[in-house]
Amino acid sequence: MKAIFKHKAASGAQYGKVDIPIIKKDEILIRINHASICGSDMPIYNWTGWAPKRIKPPMVFGHELAGEVVEIGQLARDFNKGDFVSVESHIFCGLCYQCRNDQRHVCSNVKIIGLDTPGGFSEYAAIPARCAWKHTDNSIKDIASIMEPFGNAVYATLIEDVVAKTVLVSGCGPQGLFSIPIAKASGAKTVIALDTAPYRRKLAEKMGADYVFNPADKNIESKIRKILKNRDGVDVVVEMSGNTIAIDFGLHMLGFGGRFTAFGLPSKKIEIDYSNDIVFKGLRIYGIVGREIFKSWYKMESLLKSKAVDPRPVITHRFRFKDYKKAFKVMNSKDKKCGKVILVP
Amino acid sequence: MKAIFKHKAASGAQYGKVDIPIIKKDEILIRINHASICGSDMPIYNWTGWAPKRIKPPMVFGHELAGEVVEIGQLARDFNKGDFVSVESHIFCGLCYQCRNDQRHVCSNVKIIGLDTPGGFSEYAAIPARCAWKHTDNSIKDIASIMEPFGNAVYATLIEDVVAKTVLVSGCGPQGLFSIPIAKASGAKTVIALDTAPYRRKLAEKMGADYVFNPADKNIESKIRKILKNRDGVDVVVEMSGNTIAIDFGLHMLGFGGRFTAFGLPSKKIEIDYSNDIVFKGLRIYGIVGREIFKSWYKMESLLKSKAVDPRPVITHRFRFKDYKKAFKVMNSKDKKCGKVILVP
Amino acid sequence: MKAIFKHKAASGAQYGKVDIPIIKKDEILIRINHASICGSDMPIYNWTGWAPKRIKPPMVFGHELAGEVVEIGQLARDFNKGDFVSVESHIFCGLCYQCRNDQRHVCSNVKIIGLDTPGGFSEYAAIPARCAWKHTDNSIKDIASIMEPFGNAVYATLIEDVVAKTVLVSGCGPQGLFSIPIAKASGAKTVIALDTAPYRRKLAEKMGADYVFNPADKNIESKIRKILKNRDGVDVVVEMSGNTIAIDFGLHMLGFGGRFTAFGLPSKKIEIDYSNDIVFKGLRIYGIVGREIFKSWYKMESLLKSKAVDPRPVITHRFRFKDYKKAFKVMNSKDKKCGKVILVP
C-alpha cells in the first residue's frame, strides 16, 4: 500500500510503498478514508523536540484517522465489514489501576497510534477493536478523523459544567477553535478567544466567540476587564496554546475560585506564581490528555450530530496523500494560516 | 487591656496596654481564652516577606483565637453571653459572587482578622458574629484556637474523598501533622509523611503516619516506590510545606490521574514541569486557602469530638502572653522544634 | 394600598385596601411592578388541599414578584432606592445546619413569602434584603417575577450536567416549559416533552422541544423507544407534573443508571415499583424544592440575558390586579389554556 512515513532520523517524510499491516486477533483493519494532521505530528515531520527521542524510523505516523472496516480479528467483538469508524488514538491496556478506575485516558501502559504503533497516513491501518468508534450515520463521514482532536476539546472544555460561566479560550489552533462552540452549546455565558494570528482570530469569530482578541495587544487585560464588569476575573480558562506567556496570563485573569484547564504543551519547564495565582486564588487546575474513553465520545457524537456544534469551518485544507509536502508546509507556516488539515489517500 | 502588638515597622513586637475594641452592630466581643501562633504570624513578627507591605503598625495580630462571648452587637444573631467560640479568621462579605456561590473562603472582598483588623493576641477581640463558631461542649475548649489551622488541613486533605487512597503529606508543620490523622480517619489506605526536621518526623509518627521519611534522603523516591509496589505513583499529595523542591517532588511522585493539593506558600515564583507533571499525567490540582465556611467546620467538629482525630500531640508549647518572646523564639527555631504554640493571656 | 388577599377561610379572594407593610431593619420595601401566579397559589385561592391547614386569613398571597426598592431597612446592605429586584421566595434563616452547608433552599427554618408572610399580590411588599436579586439592566424587567419559577426549572433540570443527554420533560406547566430551552441551551441532545393538554403541547413546541407527545396516547412508549433507537431508556426525566401515572411512566422510561428529578407534587401518597424502577436500575433521584440560593440565580441570569433562553412564549396572559378573578379563572381552566399568568397593580 501507499503511505506517508518517517523514513529516517531527519527532517521530512517520504511517500511510498509499505506493507499492509497484518492484524492481531483483537484488531480490525481499516481502509483509510482520510486522516488529519495534528500539531504533535509536526515535531515528527520536522524532527524536532521530543520526536527524535521517541520515534523509531521507518514509521508510518498520523493518529487522527477514519475509514471502513475491511478485516476483523477473531476476538474483535461487535464489528462488521463495511462499518465506518473513527479512532481513539490511545491504546489503553484495560488492566492497570487507571483503566480499572475509569481513567483509561491516562492508562499507565498507554501506547499511542502513530507514535508507538503504525499510524494513519496510509491506505490501511490496523487498530485494536476497543479503540474503534462506529458511526451510525453518514453525517460526518467526510470529517470523521477530527473526532480525535474534537474529543480533546470536549474533555478540556467540559471537565466541569460551563453553564453561566465566562470562558477564556487561550490559543485558537483546532482544539481551541472547537472549544468555542462546545462551550457555547453547553451553556457558557460568554466566550472570549485569544490568538496572536489574524487568520485564526477570524476562524474564532466564525466559530462563535463572543469576543476575539490578540493577546499581544498591550491593553488586552483592560479589554477583558471591561467585559467582566464587576467580576474579579473569568470563571474558566481553557489553555490550548502551551505558550508560557499565555499560561501566565490565563492564571492571572482567573477570578477567585476559578477553573484552569491545562492542555497546551510548553516545550520546557515554566515559571509560575504558585502562591498568588494558584493557592491564594483557590483555583482548580486540570491537566488534560486525550479524551475520556468513551464518555467524551458520546458527548462528541451528540454535539456534532445534533448540529449544536458545526466543526466544518475549522477544516481549512484538504490534500491528497501525494501532496503531503504542501500539507506539512501549510502546517509549518509562520503565520499559522490554517485550521485543521486533512489528508486523503 | 493587655495585648501583644506590632508596635512599629521593625522586627519584634511589644506587650502592653491597648484599648479594648468597641464592637460594631454585627460584631461580638470575645474575652480571649487563648490564641495560637500561625506560621504566617512569623513574617509579621520578624518583619520579613510580605508583612511590611500589608501590615500597618501599631496593630494587634494573631488570627487563631478562642474565648467567651462577653458582649453582643444588636444585629449579631444567635449568641448569648457566656458562649464559648472559636473563630473563622476570614471575614467574608456575604455579597460578592464568590460568597453567593458557596465559596466564602475566597470572598473577593475578604479581610483577615489579625492582618486587616485587630487580632487575637490580646485580652479581648471584636469579631463579626458571622465568623464565630459556637462550642456545644467543653471537650476541646483548651485547644479551641487550633480549629482555624485544623480547618485548613480538613479542607486541604478532604477536598476529594480519600477512601483507599495513598496520601503523601509533604511538610509536617501543624497543618501537615493534622492532615495525617484526618486522612486516616477518612479511609486513606496509607499515609506517608515527609519532613526534613527530626522533631517533626517524630510528631508525624505520633499522629499516625504509616511511613515517615526525610525528603532529603537521597533514596527517598525508591523508598516510596517500594511502598507503592506495582502502582505508578501516589494517589494524593497534600503539599503543606511551600518548599520548591517539595512541590516538584510531590508532582513527580503522583501517579497518572492523581490529585495535588497546593497549600504551602513558596515565597517567590517557582519553576514546574507543566507538560510532564501536570498535562501528561492528567492531574487535578487544588489551590487551598482558608476553610469552607462552614462545611469544613462541621467536619472539623465531628472529627475532633468523635475522637476520630486527636490533635493534642501537635500542641507542643504553651506560654503566657508576657512570655511571648520565648514563644516566637521557639517558632523561629532553625530546627523547627515545635508543633503548634499556644499563648494564654 | 390595594392588594389581592385571602379574606376568609373559603374559596376565592378579595381585592381591596390593606395597610402598607412596615419593614423590619433587615428588610426592604418594594413597589410591586408585577407579580405572577404560581400553581401553588391555586389551593390558596380555591381553598383546597394543604391550604386551609397552612394559610391564616386575612392574608396577602403571591410569591412571584418584582419591583422597585422604595425603602431600605437600616441593616439591609447593598441596596439603593430605585434598584429593581426579583425576589427569592424562600426566607432562609442563615443559621441552621442546611444554611451553613450551602443548602439554603432547604433551610430547616424556612418561611415562604405569600404563605408564611404577606405576599406580592399588592402594591407594596416588605421582603428581607437577603432575598432580593438586583437587576443590572432592563432586559427582563417586564417579566422579572418569573425568575422564581424559572429558577425551579434551572435547578431541577441542571442538578446534573445534561450535555449529550436525552431528557424527558414530564408535564408542561410553566416550569416544565422553561425546562425545555434550559436543557437545550445546556447541551442536551434531545428533549421530549409530554402533556395531556393540547394548548400546552403547542407551547412546548414553541419552547423548542424536539418531540412533543400526549402521554395519554396508548402508543406513547413505542413512540419514545423509536427515538431512543438502541438505547434502553432516556437519560434524564424532569418530572414537573406531580401526576401519579406520569411519575410511574417516567421511572419506567428511564434507562439503567439514569437520573430522575422529582419536582411536581402529588396530592397524596403514591405507589412505586421501588425494586425494579429504583434499585435494579441504579437510578439517582433528586427531590427539588426552590432554587439554589444564589447559585441557580446566577445561572438564571446568564441563560435569560445571554438570550440562550427566551422565556416569553410561556407568559400567555397579563391582567390588572382588579381583574384578578379572570386571572384565577384562566389558571383554573380544565383544559389548562394558559402558561404563566402575570398580574399588574
Next chain:
Amino acid sequence: MKAIFKHKAASGAQYGKVDIPIIKKDEILIRINHASICGSDMPIYNWTGWAPKRIKPPMVFGHELAGEVVEIGQLARDFNKGDFVSVESHIFCGLCYQCRNDQRHVCSNVKIIGLDTPGGFSEYAAIPARCAWKHTDNSIKDIASIMEPFGNAVYATLIEDVVAKTVLVSGCGPQGLFSIPIAKASGAKTVIALDTAPYRRKLAEKMGADYVFNPADKNIESKIRKILKNRDGVDVVVEMSGNTIAIDFGLHMLGFGGRFTAFGLPSKKIEIDYSNDIVFKGLRIYGIVGREIFKSWYKMESLLKSKAVDPRPVITHRFRFKDYKKAFKVMNSKDKKCGKVILVP
C-alpha cells in the same frame, strides 16, 4: 465434580455429580475454595418470589465465590495458574452505553453468575476473566467470597462521602453489618443501626455501631431524635432491609437535603409519601445494584487489608457442601440467627 444444584422446579436443592464446566476462550476455570450464601439465593432454594420466573433447573447456583485459577482461556489476559481470585458476579458486556460510560454495574446486557450462568456452589466454576479479582496476599483468602456482598456495602455506603455524617443503617443482614464499619472507617460521625432480630443487633454492636435499636420499639423515633439533638434528621440512610415500614421510616428520619441509599428489595410495589419525604425534603436517592467495577473493588481491598474494617464477626457459620441443608436451614431461620454463611467443598 460435586455441586449443590437446583434440581427441579420445586423447593430445595440437590447435592451430587455434575460435569466440570468447559471454559470459553475468555474464561478461566476456578477450583472453588469456598462460596457463600446470599439472601438472594434463598428464593432459588425455596422456589419462591422471582426465582421460578428466572431460574431454569437443573442449575448450579451461588454467586459469592473464591478459589484458585486452574485453567486459563486463550484470550483471558493477566492470569496465571495458582492465582487466587474473588469474583465479580455481574458479567458485564463491555460494549453497551452503560459499560462505555463507567456504569458496568448496570450493564444493560448483564448476566449474573449463578442465576444466568452456572454458579459457585460446586467444586469448579468457569467465569469470564474480566470478572476475576486477583488477590495479592493471603490475608483474606479464607473469607474471600464475601468480597461480593462487601462490595455492595461499600458502594451503597460510600456513594457519597460520609465524613462527619450521621448514618442510619436500616437492616443488619450481612450487607448492613458491613456498612457499619465501612461508614466508621470512612469518617462517619455516628452510626445508628436498626434490626428487629436480637441476634443481628448483637452483631451490629460487634461491628462498631454507636447505637443499635429495635425499629419495632414504639419509642424508636424519639430515641433517635435524642441522639440528633438540634438537627432535623439523620444525614444518610443506608436502607438494606427492603422492608416497607423500614423504607418509610428511613425517608421520614432523614433531614432536609439528606441522602437515601436504596439497596434492600421489597417483594412488591410500595407506597411512599413522595411529596413530603422526597420533594419537600430535597433528598438525593440512590438505587444501588452490585458494585462499581472496579472502583468499589479497590476500596474494598483497601478497607479489608489495611485492617480499617474487620469483616470476620459477620461470618457466623461455615458448613461443608454436603451439609448444605443445614446451611440453608440456618439462612431460613425465622429469627435470623446468622450473619454470612460459608459453604466449603
